[in-house]
Amino acid sequence: MIKELAEYRHWCWNCFRDSMCKHVFTWHLRSADYDDICPTLTRYKFDAYAGQGKMGELARTIIEGEMGWSDKLLEVIYQDPLCGACDYICGRVAEMQPAQVIQAMRAKAIKDGIAPPGGFKAFLDDLREYLNPYRKYDAERINWLKGLSAELAEGTSTEKGAKTKTLLYVGCFPLREPGAQKMAQDAVTALIKAGVDVGILGERERCCGNPSLRMGDVDSFIAFAKENIKMFNDMGVKKLVTICPFCYSTFKRDYPDVGDKMNFEVVHILELVDQLIAQGKLRLSKPINLSVTYHDPCHLGRISDAGISGTGTFTGIYAQPRRILSRIPGVELVEMDRNKDDSWCCGAGGWLRNGYLELARWTADKRIEEAEATGAEALVTYCPHCEENLGEAIQRRGNKIKIYDLLDLVLQGL
């Protein structure tokens, strides 16, 4: 079950204010220059913006009825990418997860009839009307298919989606703008070229519910989750392949909390592509002479599943993208100081661009600064949200580094 705020009372009282949630996990710190891990705290500095301020004090005062809702309180709990850095670090040390509490604070606000602050109010209103985060009707979901060749479109028809055991869940991002459609097209291209028998839902696809959950609209999230789980079960889907890391994380980490049995396995396309390369079904033979650095999307990493990454419960999708890169001839990987579980968020987490664009942009600028410091020619990642936010930051900073989608590089290397 999705926990209510009051159920986190033990954590809220017992946060011992050790500042671990603010910094890269001690054993992994490589440089004093890249010690900060919490974008909101690093930007605004006051402890109220840190995990320990929100969980360890503000949540406690709400639970105990000591503090009522105010504009500042809402700003503090919504001005947060929910990137899970604090969950990872505090989880390792103290088995507490501040970002989970922050999400529960948002849910309590919505339950109390309080609207989210800033641009998030309109975002949530539109989400409830359009049932996706891009203010487009679901009928437009199939527009990205128009860019596919006839051969590829045939290989992954929506009719086939009704029968297939392997379903490619595309996600809402192609609705964003035409440029975003390429990521979906590349995913289909890679799978069909590897001979994967895969179908799609086309117009029948519905949002995974991630934006509703992140805004605190738990009831809407549960409705999305129940509808999707029922549809996938009824279709007999055995393997659900996702493109967008937000969707992946939502299916893996959040859907089990709804309580409905899921008769299907959730797989991210990078996991599948990694396997297909290993099996020789995708042969990377064309050299791409490029030094790259890799940005780990939070939703493929530390918050890709329930529990704490690296403590035995799960490990984020870290090895697969690096293995894929290592198999592209000519590609050299140079790591940023903050990587894997210790990555700095791109700034688009928690749909932050829709509520606090300035913070989202600042966060992305910091990440690009770090990427540029590696001396790599290109930044590679695999998330439509990271790519949008980091891509804009690269432009703002004078295009000193290129950005690539990992599957785009794979297709170039075939």
Next chain:
Amino acid sequence: MIEPHVYQAIAEVVGPEFVSDDPVVRQTYSKDGAFPAIIKRYKKDPSAIPDLVVLPASTEEVQGVVRLANRFGLKVIPIITGSNMVSLCIPSEPRTIALDLKRMDKIIDIDERNMTATIQPYVSFARIQAETMKRGLWNGGTPLAPGSCGLLSNIINSGTWQSALAYGAGLRSLVNLTLVLPNGDILRTGSASIPQCGNFWCQGPGPELKGIFEFTNHGGLAVIVEATVKLHPWAGGKWPQEEIYDRPPLPANHRIYYIEYSNIESMNEAMYQIAHSGIGTHLNGASNGWVTSMTQRTEELAEKRWHEGFFPKHLIYVITAGISSPRQLEYEENVLKDIVKDTGGKFRDDLREEMSTWHGDAFCDGCGSRFQRHGSFSSMKLGCGHIDNHREFYERSQEIVKRHRHYMFDEETPWVYIFERGYYALFEDDTVFDQSDYDEVKQARDMNIDGFIRTPKEDLLDLGYYYSEPIITIFSSMVGPNLKHWVAQIKRIFDPNYTMNPGKLIGLEK
């Protein structure tokens, strides 16, 4: 309530975005694990909440804020990372500024040849270690506080490092301090007080002034804005290594030994012999409760193994470093084997894998504060003395335990740190309590008061732990009232308006 013109004046010093009187911001500076603060919270008493939070970025800004505080009758509490802050950073008087030094986070200089680092106050252990270890140096210690802890806040709080055998207490690492006094003036101690002389000598011209501002200061006399600390040779190479999860390997050129003893006396004898032999960097004693609580991945597993008595009741661990040569490791291992044989100890190599979380925490603490997973912790007894005082300390702890409900560590032999080749040891017995359970809070508080107010004895530097009272107040009960008067006089000289963190240096200082 701070008047608008005062707020405006402070905003002009630090910039408007770095000062706040918003209740949401202020509330997050009232958190504290000290019993008085917890009880205030249960009583919904707002006096623990500062009136203003200010984030200076430089020495000049600290000076500006402190001068304004003096002018307008405000109190100032300097805060670094927030850990090692129990009872020390929470207002005890109205019109208090929480002076959060987070923006002063630079390592100003690392002098590799002369082995010193000059740092601003918000530099953590993790940060100094990351920058020094890759240069073949380190600060010489890691506390049993998280690596995020501010190096200076730990030192000023008399923090104890696991490597105290070789490098002493944290206070020994201070070379010079630069302080902003309560009137806004700058004071530089030691050789730094002579322009162009450099940071190398803590004594400086005249008596060692640094001592007044370090142990027990807690921001009660000045704001430390810069400090030079000693560095030591590091033989461990690149640290941390890649992919360190719960079972980190030891740094290169280091070895760790776990040795079990059947009783306290033979354990003490071994600790004396090891300390006097000159080998090792770390020598500490631990027990089943301590080890399970700090090394097990989950609290559930820790509790299970504690009940089972999974780890020995009398365990010491020794870490050796091949600083001069890898052959040093061979030599020190041979010496250690002889001592263990002579003292009837048993090497427990089988524990090495199970204890390997500790291999990270001993050099760069990431998970060592896991013992607080149950809630909060409080020392029920903390004492210094000769190693032989171990038995006596343990028996006194058990007298307290018998009078109270207890948890995890309490029936164990204390955690023991050996300092400076065995000149003295520190013994620590703690209890753990759940802050969300008021009954547990009261039980732990009673145990704490019992440990350090009712039962100190003059034959052992029996500190208890100053969660509820300034440490000078506790010492005075053993040393005599003149200590308290002497410190009160120092406070009056340096801080005549009682601007700096009132009530923390000494109780009832007025």
